[in-house]
Amino acid sequence: MVPKIMKQGTLTPWLYLAAALIIMLVFIVYPTINTFVLSLRNKTGDAPASVDCRPGEPCWGIFENYRYALTNPEMVQALRNNALWILLTVPGTVGAGLMFAVLTDRVRYERLAKTVIFLPMAISFVGAGVIWKFVYYLETGGGPQIGVLNAIITALGGEPVAWLTNKNWLVNNMSLWVVWIWLWAGFCMTILSAALKGIPTEILEAARVDGATEWQVFWRIMFPMILPTVTVVATTMTINVLKVFDIVFVMTNGLNGTEVIANRMFKFIVTNQGRSMAIAVLLILLTIPIMIINVRRFREQEAIR
Amino acid sequence: MNTERIKRILGRIPLHFVVISLVIIWLVPTLGVFVTSFRSRQAVRESGWWTVIKGAPIPGKEEYREACASCHGMDGKALAEADLSDPEVVGDYVKTNRLLPLLREEIDGQPHVEDPEWQALIQDKSRTKEALDKLSPISQYLSTLSGGSQIAKYDLTMSNWIDALVGYKGTETYQEDCATGVSKSGKFKCDASDLLNPEGMARAFVNSLLVTIPATILPILFAAFAAYAFAWMDFRGRMWLFSLLVGLQIVPLQMTLVPIARLYSRLGLESSFLGIWLFHTGFGLPYAIYLLRNFLGGLPRDLFESIYLDGANHWTAFWKLALPLSVPAIASLAIFQFLWVWNDLLVAIILLPTNPVLTYQITNLIDPRGGNWHLLTAAAFLSMIVPMLVFLAFQRYFVRGLLAGAVKG
Numbered sequence: 001m002v003p004k005i006m007k008q009g010t011l012t013p014w015l016y017l018a019a020a021l022i023i024m025l026v027f028i029v030y031p032t033i034n035t036f037v038l039s040l041r042n043k044t045g046d047a048p049a050s051v052d053c054r055p056g057e058p059c060w061g062i063f064e065n066y067r068y069a070l071t072n073p074e075m076v077q078a079l080r081n082n083a084l085w086i087l088l089t090v091p092g093t094v095g096a097g098l099m100f101a102v103l104t105d106r107v108r109y110e111r112l113a114k115t116v117i118f119l120p121m122a123i124s125f126v127g128a129g130v131i132w133k134f135v136y137y138l139e140t141g142g143g144p145q146i147g148v149l150n151a152i153i154t155a156l157g158g159e160p161v162a163w164l165t166n167k168n169w170l171v172n173n174m175s176l177w178v179v180w181i182w183l184w185a186g187f188c189m190t191i192l193s194a195a196l197k198g199i200p201t202e203i204l205e206a207a208r209v210d211g212a213t214e215w216q217v218f219w220r221i222m223f224p225m226i227l228p229t230v231t232v233v234a235t236t237m238t239i240n241v242l243k244v245f246d247i248v249f250v251m252t253n254g255l256n257g258t259e260v261i262a263n264r265m266f267k268f269i270v271t272n273q274g275r276s277m278a279i280a281v282l283l284i285l286l287t288i289p290i291m292i293i294n295v296r297r298f299r300e301q302e303a304i305r
Numbered sequence: 306m307n308t309e310r311i312k313r314i315l316g317r318i319p320l321h322f323v324v325i326s327l328v329i330i331w332l333v334p335t336l337g338v339f340v341t342s343f344r345s346r347q348a349v350r351e352s353g354w355w356t357v358i359k360g361a362p363i364p365g366k367e368e369y370r371e372a373c374a375s376c377h378g379m380d381g382k383a384l385a386e387a388d389l390s391d392p393e394v395v396g397d398y399v400k401t402n403r404l405l406p407l408l409r410e411e412i413d414g415q416p417h418v419e420d421p422e423w424q425a426l427i428q429d430k431s432r433t434k435e436a437l438d439k440l441s442p443i444s445q446y447l448s449t450l451s452g453g454s455q456i457a458k459y460d461l462t463m464s465n466w467i468d469a470l471v472g473y474k475g476t477e478t479y480q481e482d483c484a485t486g487v488s489k490s491g492k493f494k495c496d497a498s499d500l501l502n503p504e505g506m507a508r509a510f511v512n513s514l515l516v517t518i519p520a521t522i523l524p525i526l527f528a529a530f531a532a533y534a535f536a537w538m539d540f541r542g543r544m545w546l547f548s549l550l551v552g553l554q555i556v557p558l559q560m561t562l563v564p565i566a567r568l569y570s571r572l573g574l575e576s577s578f579l580g581i582w583l584f585h586t587g588f589g590l591p592y593a594i595y596l597l598r599n600f601l602g603g604l605p606r607d608l609f610e611s612i613y614l615d616g617a618n619h620w621t622a623f624w625k626l627a628l629p630l631s632v633p634a635i636a637s638l639a640i641f642q643f644l645w646v647w648n649d650l651l652v653a654i655i656l657l658p659t660n661p662v663l664t665y666q667i668t669n670l671i672d673p674r675g676g677n678w679h680l681l682t683a684a685a686f687l688s689m690i691v692p693m694l695v696f697l698a699f700q701r702y703f704v705r706g707l708l709a710g711a712v713k714g
Contacts, residue, residue: 002537002538002539003606003609003610003613005610005613005614006537006538006539006609006610006613006619006622007539008538008539008619010540010541012534012538012619013534013538013539013540013543014534014540016530016531016533016534016538016619016623017530017531017534017535019527019530019531020527020528020530020531020590020594021531023527023583023586023587023590024550024553024587024590024591026583026587027561027565027583027584027586027587027588028553028556028561028587028588028591029553030564031560031561031562031563031564031565031568032556032560032561034564035560035561035563035564038563038564045563100327103320103323103324103327104324106317106320107320107321107324109324112328113324113327113328115697115700116328116331116332117327117328117331118700119331119335119693119696119697120331120335121644121696122644122689122692122693122695122696122697123335123648123688123689123692123693124647124648124649124650124663124664124688124689124692125648125650126648126650126664126667126668126685126688127648127664127667127685127688127689130338130667130671130681130682130684130685131334131335131337131338131685132334133671134334134337134338134341134678134681134682135333135334135337137678143350143351144351144352144353145353146349146350146352146353146354146678147353148333148334148337148353148355151353151355182331182334187707190704190707190708191707191708194704194708239555242557243557243558243559245559245650245651246650246651246664249650249668250668250671262557262559265559266559266651269562269563269655273563276563277563280557280559280560280563281560283557283559283560284556284557284560287555287556287557290555291552291555292552294551294552294554294555295548295551295552298548298551299548302544
């Protein structure tokens with residue numbers, strides 16, 4: 001790869017790498033290991049975990065924080081919610097992104113439409129949280145409904161809905177998923193749109209000449225050709241969803257059945273650091289499979305280069 | 306031929322309908338916050354933001370227009386001898402049972418009210434109750450006119466933005482309270498120094514800039530050196546180390562916060578700008594190196610060979626060749642890192658609690674009962690202006706960076 005003439009001493013590369021490597025070692029590698037160590041201490045993280053179990057009580061010894069992280073009802077709820085987040089918002093964002101990419105490709109104001117859909121990417125999750133809290137707002141004090149959604153419902157003669165504090169926890173979660181799709185569909189659209197534009201037009205034209213409908217062209221030709229990109233986008237979105245925090249923190253703070261892992265971890269970050277760290281370890285364990293997929297894909301790409 | 310064309314255009318209507326609907330759906334939530342940020346607390350509470358489009362309804366305005374405006378004028382100031390915007394003149398006439406007898410009296414031999422329908426109603430003693438009912442919105446509007454502030458409450462205003470900037474959370478606006486001297490008792494001095502209030506968005510804005518700019522430059526600087534080594538130097542473990550880097554890209558932030566916070570408290574770096582710069586640098590590096598290395602590695606080999614034949618070494622090749630050529634990649638990276646740090650909440654809460662940045666300051670303003678939308682919307686928009694401008698101005702670079710593979714944690 002590197003031209004012969006550029007050969008250098010064995011020390012030179014490390015001089016170029018030193019600053020970056022040291023910083024990453026201190027800020028990513030060391031804390032990750034330390035987090036694991038802290039998770040094996042007691043609940044608050046200020047003393048070693050006690051290993052003396054009382055008979056008749058469930059006890060995981062030094063893994064006591066993990067017992068909490070895996071069996072506490074709130075944590076079980078958070079784990080369930082994160083699983084639902086992944087199952088529903090990953091297809092949701094990728095599907096919406098793909099649909100937008102295909103649709104905007106066919107209109108003349110493509111750039112404008114894409115910019116609008118992409119714009120939420122620029123703002124913070126906190127900002128998005130405020131924006132949507134206002135959309136979902138429910139007036140209970142007898143005044144008019146000033147949130148768009150409930151105003152529409154009441155204008156149509158319906159009863160206003162508690163979108164974020166509903167008795168049905170699924171409604172609350174669904175409200176959050178909508179925000180997530182609003183935020184990330186543009187990201188998926190941009191990447192998928194570039195992939196779609198990379199498909200040679202001759203192939204599509206040939207299919208159309210042969211009498212294929214647009215539907216067939218999409219599912220039989222376009223989709224299989226961009227499938228690798230779809231996988232990349234889906235894995236990226238999975239990682240993002242796994243770590244979802246700000247949106248939940250701002251909009252519901254995990255109440256009414258909307259708890260997620262990262263918010264749970266944040267709640268304990270000052271008071272119960274041992275527990276908090278066990279939850280963090282749970283998060284990284286969940287990301288490891290994706291890490292491996294990414295590294296493997298990178299290696300394959302390098303082999304082709 | 307022509308019908309064919311019309312058919313094609315008609316066939317595309319559903320497509321346009323769907324795309325335009327999507328664009329509108331995507332815009333409306335943000336638009337609502339934007340419009341609301343210019344409305345007074347009272348207006349926000351009493352009507353939805355979309356009513357701004359058709360003009361805010363002021364109670365009694367229409368009735369006043371019909372019955373009184375032809376002489377008194379819409380602002381009530383048209384007749385100097387009967388200035389309805391003067392509270393002294395209006396006085397008790399805001400009560401309908403005082404207003405009705407007044408209107409029945411003649412003025413210079415002419416009926417008080419010109420409009421024949423109103424005139425008939427007012428003079429008909431058998432319909433007194435109906436007349437009183439009909440007058441009640443007018444008297445309401447009179448009190449609005451003479452009260453002055455009421456009417457202003459339905460105009461679009463900048464007061465929310467000012468309140469948000471200085472962090473004023475009173476029931477009246479900062480400017481009103483300053484004018485009446487109410488706010489001077491507390492921590493507000495009603496001069497420019499209020500912009501430094503630690504609870505205000507102006508201060509948070511400065512904090513966000515102080516955090517974001519160095520936290521954008523530092524990782525790119527360090528990453529450029531490392532990326533050059535990965536791309537154009539031969540050393541043992543190059544591939545292995547780089548693969549590790551690919552994996553590190555998605556380590557969740559949450560993994561590292563507590564150990565770093567503990568480390569900082571031992572080093573005396575808690576709640577320091579230096580601390581948060583270094584943290585963001587650490588987290589920005591894997592992706593920055595990855596992106597820059599891929600870009601540098603894609604540059605033509607001949608370029609590097611020829612500069613070497615001219616007697617360059619790695620140092621000069623880095624500064625004279627690699628760095629100038631990678632400006633587009635650096636631009637993408639800078640925008641990414643800028644948006645990422647600017648929009649971050651978690652790191653800022655944990656590592657910089659005493660100097661709140663914009664995102665953190667907003668969460669402090671959120672009222673669970675929804676009583677301060679006027680303030681919250683202005684604050685939210687203050688935090689969005691910079692990233693939106695950056696995004697719109699450099700969208701091209703942003704997209705390019707995304708396509709180079711964004712999997713940052």
